[in-house]
Amino acid sequence: MKPYDYLNDLDDLDQFEAELTGARKPKTPARNPKKLPESDAKFLQTQDDSRTNFKFTYKAARFEEGWLLNSLGGFYEHQWISDVLRKIRGGKEASVYLCRAGENIHADLLAVKVYRPRMLRNLKQDHIYREGRIDLGSDGKQLVKDADVHAVAKRTAYGEEIRHQSWIAYEFNTLRTLFEASVDVPQAYEMANNAILMDYIGDLSAAAPALSEISLDRAEAKELFDRSLHNIDLMLSKNFIHGDLSAYNILYWDGDITLIDFPQVVSPGNNRSAYQIFLRDVTRVCEYFIKFGVRANPRKIATDLWTSRGFHVFEEIHPRLLDAEDPQDRKLWERQNRGR
Ligand SMILES: Nc1ncnc2c1ncn2[C@@H]1O[C@H](COP(=O)(O)OP(=O)(O)O)[C@@H](O)[C@H]1O
Ligand SMILES: [Mg+2]
Known part of the structure; x- marks a missing residue:
């Protein structure tokens, strides 16, 4: 599959979204397909031939079907x-x-997790998570072309697509690394331009519920709480903070937990908001288990985990500072951070 080829289906997706929300969208004229060199045309032809055989059991809405065929055709x-x-x-x-x-x-x-191209619009605070990140391309590797790096910085339409791609690559790479490190995450197998293929948690009749959907007795709550903290600490030891951890992103199946949903991971030593983001993750997890009788002090737990992994706590950074992207401020932070 070629990177960004789903962009050609945005008109369809607009229509699909309109169907979902009941909104009416103005019709956009069909785009004229570009003339391809003969070799590329042949390549696409073979792909299209085999994709036409891709019929699935799920009864998708009309435009959703096109979107899925396009997103998952390569996997098929x-x-x-x-x-x-x-x-x-x-x-x-x-x-x-x-x-x-x-x-x-x-x-x-x-x-299979299939991202909507609209995803970035919902990530209003994306710069906070992006700080200290290196953008990744559709191959999951660091961007090498100056033009691509420039497009991301200038936020051109193409640059926004690369950013979108980079979030997905981060989620995929993180799942791979954490699975290797024995963190309780699904094994991820493949990534396409807007989809990630991974282990399914559940069985044919039902997908695993999230912790947020279930109640626990106190003994099991304590056991799963300890397991959650073990995962959080193991991630930290590999330089990962989940960034959106809560009972909604921890699945429960057969007495075990599985952490999911990683596009916004943050590196603890490379992002000035890292401690705050970490504290928020720990707090949300504690709040869930406290409901079932587990005793926990989130601030103390977060600080202990953080400092015992050798990181320095920057509690005083004002969120406005993080918006400023001020190189002076960043330098100051780096000096303090080195002194840890
Ligand atoms: N590997 C999986 N196995 C079973 N269910 C999953 C799996 N990954 C995600 N889900 C389900 O899909 C939901 C959305 O996935 P998630 O990665 O949290 O994306 P987001 O919250 O950004 O939409 C989860 O809350 C969960 O119910
Ligand atoms: Mg989620």
Whole structure:
């Protein structure tokens, strides 16, 4: 699949969104396809041929179907998936679908998270998470072309697409690294320009609920609380802060937990808001378990975990400072950070 080719389907997606929300969108004229060199045309032709065989069980709305065919066609061609069975959850930023694995992945069922191109609009505070990040391309590697780096900085339409791609690459790379490190996350198998293929948590009849949807007795709550903190600490030891951790992003299945939803990960030593983001993650997790009788002091837990991993607590940074992206301010922070 070529990067950004789903952009050609934005008109369809607009229509799909309009159907979902009941809003009326003005019709946009169809775009004239660009003439391709013969070799590329042949390549696309073969892809299209095999994609036309991609029929799935899930009854998608008309425009959703086009969107899925476009997003998941590559997974189907590579025999990583053979069918889309149903939608697990549709959200503002992404929809997650249950798939039957294809011959080339040793699994029965898989989950695929398909991002909407609109995702960035919802990330109003994205600069806070982006600080200290290196943008990644569709191959999951650091951007190398100056033109791409420039486009991101200038926020051109193309640059926004690269940013979008970079969030997805971050989620994919993070899942891979954390799975290797034995953090309780789904194993991620493949990434396309707007989709991630990973282990499915649940069974054919039901997907795993999030902690937010279930109640726990006190003994199990204590056990899962300890397990959550173990995961948070293990992530920190690998230089990752989840950044949006809460009972909504921890799945529960068969007595075990699985952490999901990683596009906004933050690096603890490279982002001035890192401690605040970390504290918020720890606090949200504590608040959930406190409801079931677990005793926890989030601020103390966060500080202890943070400092025992050798990081310095910057509690005094005002959020406005973080908006400023002031190089002087950043230098000051780096000096303090080195002194830790
Ligand atoms: N691997 C998975 N197995 C089962 N269900 C999943 C899986 N990944 C996500 N889900 C379901 O899809 C929902 C949305 O996924 P998530 O990654 O949290 O995206 P977002 O919250 O950004 O829409 C989750 O709350 C969960 O219900
Ligand atoms: Mg989520």
